[in-house]
Amino acid sequence: MNPALLHTPLIFEKSRPGRRGASLPVSDVPPSPAADRIPGNLRRETPAELPEVSELDLVRHFVRLSQKNFSIDTTFYPLGSCTMKLNPKVHEKVAAMPGFARVHPYQPEETVQGMLEVLWRLERALAEIGGMDEVTLQPAAGAHGELTGLFLIRSHFAATGETGRTKVLIPDSAHGTNPASCTLGGLKAVKIASGKDGLVDLDALKAALKPDVAAIMITNPNTLGLFEERIAEIADLLHRNGSLVYMDGANLNAILGRARPGDFGVDVFHFNLHKTFTTPHGGGGPGAGPVGVKKILAPYLPVPSVLKDGDRYRLDFDRPQTIGRMRAFFGNVGILVRAYTYILSLGPVGLRRVSENAVLNANYLRSRLRDAFPIPHDRLCMHEFVLSGLKAKGKDGHRPHTIDLAKRLLDYGFHSPTIYFPLIVHEAIMIEPTETESRETLDAFADAMLAIAREAVETPEKLLEAPHTLPIRRPDEVRAARQPVLRWVPAGRNVGASESRSV
Amino acid sequence: MDYIPHTTDDTAGMLGRIGVRGIDDLFRCIPAPLRFDRPLDVPGPRSEPETVGEMGALARRNRTLDDLVSFLGGGAYNHFIPSAVEQLASRSEFYTAYTPYQAEASQGSLQAFFEYQTMIAEICGMDVANASHYEGATAAAEGIAMALDYTGRGRVLVSSAVHPDYRAVLRTFFAHLDVRIEEVPHEAGATPPGAVEARIGDDVAAVVFQSPNVFGIVEDGPALVRAAKARGAMSVAVVDPVSLGLLKPPGHYGADIAVGEGQGLGAEPAWGGPWLGFMATRQEHLRKIPGRIVGQTVDSEGKRAFVLTLQAREQHIRREKASSNICTNQALLALRATIHLAYLGKQGFRDVADLCLRKAGYLADEIRKIPGFSLPFPGPFFKEFVVRTPKPPAALNAALLAKGFLGGLDLAGWYPDLGNAWLLCATERTSRGDIDQFIAALREAAR
Numbered sequence: 001m002n003p004a005l006l007h008t009p010l011i012f013e014k015s016r017p018g019r020r021g022a023s024l025p026v027s028d029v030p031p032s033p034a035a036d037r038i039p040g041n042l043r044r045e046t047p048a049e050l051p052e053v054s055e056l057d058l059v060r061h062f063v064r065l066s067q068k069n070f071s072i073d074t075t076f077y078p079l080g081s082c083t084m085k086l087n088p089k090v091h092e093k094v095a096a097m098p099g100f101a102r103v104h105p106y107q108p109e110e111t112v113q114g115m116l117e118v119l120w121r122l123e124r125a126l127a128e129i130g131g132m133d134e135v136t137l138q139p140a141a142g143a144h145g146e147l148t149g150l151f152l153i154r155s156h157f158a159a160t161g162e163t164g165r166t167k168v169l170i171p172d173s174a175h176g177t178n179p180a181s182c183t184l185g186g187l188k189a190v191k192i193a194s195g196k197d198g199l200v201d202l203d204a205l206k207a208a209l210k211p212d213v214a215a216i217m218i219t220n221p222n223t224l225g226l227f228e229e230r231i232a233e234i235a236d237l238l239h240r241n242g243s244l245v246y247m248d249g250a251n252l253n254a255i256l257g258r259a260r261p262g263d264f265g266v267d268v269f270h271f272n273l274h275k276t277f278t279t280p281h282g283g284g285g286p287g288a289g290p291v292g293v294k295k296i297l298a299p300y301l302p303v304p305s306v307l308k309d310g311d312r313y314r315l316d317f318d319r320p321q322t323i324g325r326m327r328a329f330f331g332n333v334g335i336l337v338r339a340y341t342y343i344l345s346l347g348p349v350g351l352r353r354v355s356e357n358a359v360l361n362a363n364y365l366r367s368r369l370r371d372a373f374p375i376p377h378d379r380l381c382m383h384e385f386v387l388s389g390l391k392a393k394g395k396d397g398h399r400p401h402t403i404d405l406a407k408r409l410l411d412y413g414f415h416s417p418t419i420y421f422p423l424i425v426h427e428a429i430m431i432e433p434t435e436t437e438s439r440e441t442l443d444a445f446a447d448a449m450l451a452i453a454r455e456a457v458e459t460p461e462k463l464l465e466a467p468h469t470l471p472i473r474r475p476d477e478v479r480a481a482r483q484p485v486l487r488w489v490p491a492g493r494n495v496g497a498s499e500s501r502s503v
Numbered sequence: 504m505d506y507i508p509h510t511t512d513d514t515a516g517m518l519g520r521i522g523v524r525g526i527d528d529l530f531r532c533i534p535a536p537l538r539f540d541r542p543l544d545v546p547g548p549r550s551e552p553e554t555v556g557e558m559g560a561l562a563r564r565n566r567t568l569d570d571l572v573s574f575l576g577g578g579a580y581n582h583f584i585p586s587a588v589e590q591l592a593s594r595s596e597f598y599t600a601y602t603p604y605q606a607e608a609s610q611g612s613l614q615a616f617f618e619y620q621t622m623i624a625e626i627c628g629m630d631v632a633n634a635s636h637y638e639g640a641t642a643a644a645e646g647i648a649m650a651l652d653y654t655g656r657g658r659v660l661v662s663s664a665v666h667p668d669y670r671a672v673l674r675t676f677f678a679h680l681d682v683r684i685e686e687v688p689h690e691a692g693a694t695p696p697g698a699v700e701a702r703i704g705d706d707v708a709a710v711v712f713q714s715p716n717v718f719g720i721v722e723d724g725p726a727l728v729r730a731a732k733a734r735g736a737m738s739v740a741v742v743d744p745v746s747l748g749l750l751k752p753p754g755h756y757g758a759d760i761a762v763g764e765g766q767g768l769g770a771e772p773a774w775g776g777p778w779l780g781f782m783a784t785r786q787e788h789l790r791k792i793p794g795r796i797v798g799q800t801v802d803s804e805g806k807r808a809f810v811l812t813l814q815a816r817e818q819h820i821r822r823e824k825a826s827s828n829i830c831t832n833q834a835l836l837a838l839r840a841t842i843h844l845a846y847l848g849k850q851g852f853r854d855v856a857d858l859c860l861r862k863a864g865y866l867a868d869e870i871r872k873i874p875g876f877s878l879p880f881p882g883p884f885f886k887e888f889v890v891r892t893p894k895p896p897a898a899l900n901a902a903l904l905a906k907g908f909l910g911g912l913d914l915a916g917w918y919p920d921l922g923n924a925w926l927l928c929a930t931e932r933t934s935r936g937d938i939d940q941f942i943a944a945l946r947e948a949a950r
Binding site: 007008010011012019020021022024025027028029030031032033037038039041042043044045046047048049050051052053055058059061062063064065066067068069070071072073074075077079082084085086087088090092093094095097098099100101102103104105106107108111112113114115117118121125128129131140141142143144146147151154158175176177179180181182183184185186188189226227229231232255257258259260263264272274280281282283284285286287288302323324325326327328329330331332333334335337341343344345346347348349350351352353354356357359360361363364366367368380382406407410415416421435436437438439465467470471472473474475476477479480481484485486487488495496 | 547579581624668678813819825833865883912
């Protein structure tokens, strides 16, 4: 029996009236007049239809669900720009220590000196790694960091009286969060073409450099896995235009310890701790997106940061021009603790070995795949590279698409790479192995890719109908969007029933 | 300590296959002036036992909710987290999985998030919920963004009884946009519907209130929603999900959008995060809701399947036209909340709320008996309440800490005009013994 293939009903479908999992204490306090003072019209009348299951039902349900997932711990996951490296188990042990997990954010500062010290050290370590002057640990994700950076930039230009700077230049290879963050920041994204070499086209950039440009948002290495070799010149052009340089740090794994954004002329950038610093992806989060800045933007950083005062640590709110807060409370602290633990265990040598081996692994995979797959920019890459679909047509004259290759890889026991991104490559397949994978794993993946390339010619239906061996076949995504069913509804209740409740 | 598996043979073989002589050749693309060739000035390395030793020493310098008896609330709570939540969410197939873009490889996460959406919508009395936001304040900001977009209006009324840091986040988020955030002052700890009516107009996109509010007072949600609706504004209710076991949920009194902080549903306090922003709304708004959403469909063999859906709202499809820029969310915390709510179940969810109400009620009754202590706000409260103290709360807290108690939150920083104001909290974890001992210590401290 393969547990992953068993049908798993919804937890609500396993519910039986009167069953319970929870054991709660009985009330040990006398009845209270205060407790009875909630008026009837503010009390809940109909209980929430939460499931009624025993602990065993609950455990089997979630264990069975977990068995249906691919994960780093079961599978090679070469998703480009996601940096799916091993999540070290010692991080989980540290994050679970009561001194980190069981502390209330409003405890007096003298009771959390250890926590403050970790965060102070992390601020400094990230500043050093990024070549920046100050760091905020507040943002909860990369996109949140992007928005923070854009707010910093806006505050800067508001202070200099240059409120006409409303445009942000964004290469066409950029991640979707970049332009989306611009919109949320009240700025306009202007697309800059990439040249034939896959890098930002300097002529296109120069043509777009006008007095209304606030900044460029650039990823380096870019999403093709190529280092923007002219980054210093790009930064200089922006600065001469009176504009600032934002760098998306998603691909920092390629240059850890080898190059620092602050040394490229970058004024502000975000780290993705859930990528480079291997905090677990969690099925989509939580992450953290700390932002590093040069002095020019430091006055506007969110508050608080951590200050060291002699041998005491405290929170510092004294930043008169701060943009304020990007969230309540300090940040995704449990994630920050994990990231600091990683930096501490690796140290300077270990951090540098990360980028060396990430780039080694990517180039090795590229060398194994370059004959069977088209590579638009077939030269030494950094930590990732992009293929452009399948080369050959099948016997039936049709060429299976990247999506079919991706689904067939699942049957071979590999998670697919990132597909159809970056947008500038047709039928894109973005592969990032990371440094924690062995040569054997890389070879097995390459072998599978080559086998699938052969299947694409000889037996294309194996790709077109893939996956064959997983808990489900291909889902009908059109139906999911056209007839949205976004929750289970109890029997007897209509969808949209909440609309009928009037005040 | 590092996690690189390569032996020297591996490395040599791979370099040979690539066709370069050494690792440095792979980095020639970085122009020489930009290369960083000194060691990073960061601590480490440490072996695993040394790492645990050093981090453990730092952790032990913190006092915790396990060695102090806590009466602290204010947006972060010491609620019971069942062991099952810890164990199940720690399965590495859940926590080392990626965002479920490849549905066939992610049915575990996708079904769990579908169940999460159901439970959040259900407790909020709404039709639909998304798969999470970063935390409560950013969820509130996104809820307001929805209302601004939907109504096309530019003013937002926010009660001053909404948590001050939430209001700070709103000011930051909307500072550079054409949006006016105006505060509606509280009176005696509650938001008077009349104060909303006095300020509302046809240019108001949303009325935003929190219930229970920062003072623990249960707001008159139905009346506030009526005041909003009267002029075509949307209502955004910021709610404590734990309270919804007992309090009428926003969907049941006509609110448009419910948001809040889900920390109380299975997330450790962890000094502020990672926690869980949630959002739920009505069926009519489902195409406007930001963030990831999981939908139910069938596969090519007719089997039930779950997928990320309505992705055309999101940044990876719509880019600059997306309704939000959110990509990474708080998925693992949403999973924890799902396990937590399933474990408490229909009855347990009500029991926890009931216990919180009773414990806080008893605490309030006992405090009132101490000379010089009173409750200044007359409204009904849930889980926490404000106390007027004869001595500054800071002084009380210092004395109490020496006796092993974390006293309440000193409100002087947030609401200086309240005088000596102290926010005390009791949850289902607070025993009668805790309360009685606290009261005894407080009598001492107040002398």
